[in-house]
Amino acid sequence: MRNAIIKSPSDLAALRDAIRTQASTYKFTVYICGGAGCVSSRCDKVAEALRAAVDSAGLSNDVRLVVTGCIGLCAHGPCMVVDPDGVFYGDLTPEKAWSIADRHLRGGELVQELCYFDTDRGEYLPYMKDIGFFSEQVKIALRNCGRVDFSSLEDVVAHDGYFALAKVLTDLGRERTAQELIDAGLRGRGGAGFPTGVKWQSGMNQPGDQKYIICNADEGDPGAFMDRSVLEGDPHSVIEALAIGGYVIGANKGYVYVRAEYPLAVDRLGKALDDARAAGLLGSDILGAGFDFDIEIRIGAGAFVCGEETALINSIEGKRGEPRQKPPFPFQSGLWGCPTIINNVETLANVPAIILNGAGWFASYGVGKSRGTKVFALAGDIVNSGIIEIPMGMTLRTIIFGMGGGMKGGRAFKAVQSGGPSGGCLTVAHLDVSVDYESLSAMGAIMGSGGLIAMDENTCLVDTARFFMEFVQDESCGHCVPCRSGTKRMLELLLKITSGRGAPEDLEELQELAVIVGQTAMCGLGQTAPNPVLTTLRYFKDEYLAHVVDKQCPAHVCKALRIYAIDPDKCRGCAACAAKCPAGAISGVIRQPHSINTDKCVKCGVCSDACKFDAVVC
């Protein structure tokens, strides 16, 4: 079966049937998460232990072990799912793996204490269908993540991999494929939300002997890791979709531009490309349909702006990743001046599923002009951090509290940041708004790539705005003045405010600058860079005012605005703080509670670090 060469759709079907028959002989299938998060929690040791345990119990003919892409619940990694019943085990160790092999796989009993514990309900929930994090999900882009052995082309084919390509090549043809995507309502998942089918149509209708299709895998938004999950967990879907796109627009060459920060994704994609090539699914005369296509990986070199499509094109050409003026748009003149179509990873991952299941099926999910599902990365102060895919139109409340399990440590929810440095911060008041392209834009945030960072009451939103401005300032390529200088001036104002030197008129200036930069910057990076500032000014004005008027940081985050004091009940009078204080602001008698002279205090925090009794409060 290994290294089978697939020359026609019937070869593909024969391979699928053979692998499926083989897989159906097992009593249990164990899916072990091999996503990057679980890899860092040493899932390899767990998989090794489980394999050894299964072998030593003589169960190798009953149990099929599959190392898959991301299952999603990073907070409980390393994790695994046992089918046929969909039992979820999390926080695994090699010892726990032995115990699951013995009791569940050999003995047929649930190992309850290793299952997911729902703190709200106070009970163990063994089945995925009962766990809120999983039960609300609809997996389309992530359909294979957590279900398929990403390293095995055979297993991918057994899960309908490359059947969409076969359908397009032998049945649908170019026009109907593009139309199918338009009817499905698929829009770009990288942020802008442009209709994918329309983009492909433009590429198809553009004259040119040489065209290119590019997968944008330069997932730079901090807080977003869904593209990484797809590339690492289901690289063949991306390859298949690129081949489909190449066929539709008339390109025989594709590129995947991956950021250098994702070495695991590069490895797995590279192997998948080799396997696809060896099987004849890339190269010349693919599936006997007379279509030639191949893909090359290009690795970025650490520049956020390269996620912008024209900057990305420059980077593939080996140049500085500065954006180009649009028009001409890439579909008219892109890579080396040729018509080029660029799609994001998640967008592409949806394509094969739409082709196989139909536009109507995809469009049955979602609301308004936002059809289908969206993958979100849940992170920050949230209990169930990880990757989820939900039908568009769900509320933030369901996502954060239903699936995400609320805030860690029972602290109060304060804000959620959507869309990375181009997005905005939303408040409690927005929790019941539907999550779709239009609703999020109306609130000043954007869908963006789908990073959702939940923040609790200990977060200062002025400091968060400063954090994002520092990010874009650092990553601004410097090509246009509004972005290069405008973000610098905005950062200076934010630093002034967070260091306690701000005045109320600074807020007006900040607002004015933000609007100007947004309207005049050349590319998407600069145009959206003010969003975190604009949304925080809009929804957290009180917090800004506290900084500039009362000179206080209500969340006690901004160091310069803290007022340090010593709790007399906790202070033992050891004078460790007084000895370290660079300003001589602490006085007191040995073995008696000390005190801080706030006039002398320079708010450096050294006393707090020096105190062994947590007596310094701020």
Add this chain to the structure above:
Amino acid sequence: MKTTVNHVSGCTGTEEELLQRVRQLASGYKDKEGSLIQVLHMVQSVYGYLPLTVQQIVAEELGLPLSTVAGVVSFYSFFATTPRGRHTIRVCMGTACYVRGGVSIVESLEKQLGIQAGGTTADGVFTFEIARCIGSCGLAPAMTIDDTVYPEVKAADLPSILEPWYCGGK
């Protein structure tokens, strides 16, 4: 006796050997359009970093002006023009890691290593950098040493995380 060059993050060899390998590598891409960035990645892994002499060789071999090569090297954060340590520590300061306390990891590392972020330790073991999101947001705060990711790092864990790397391995 041959002197081994002290660019600890690159390959071992004499200065001449390394420069020769750089030249060979680059010359293989002479007519391949748009390969500058990929060539620089490879050359950096051989020589350890990209000083002007190396950039000059790349420019000559690819038939590009030195200004073009230098422009690309200075644009991308992965390219270094000063020697790097044997291992690279990257502390993630993406939003999730920032919110979950990445700052304290940076501060503790600065203390422990005795260098600021962006620097290399005097013994040449570590280069310490801040990363803009490594995509391990679900396990924030995170850091990497070379390609190994450390999830949910606490300042107290740092000594035990760093220790094995001093002996060269994980």
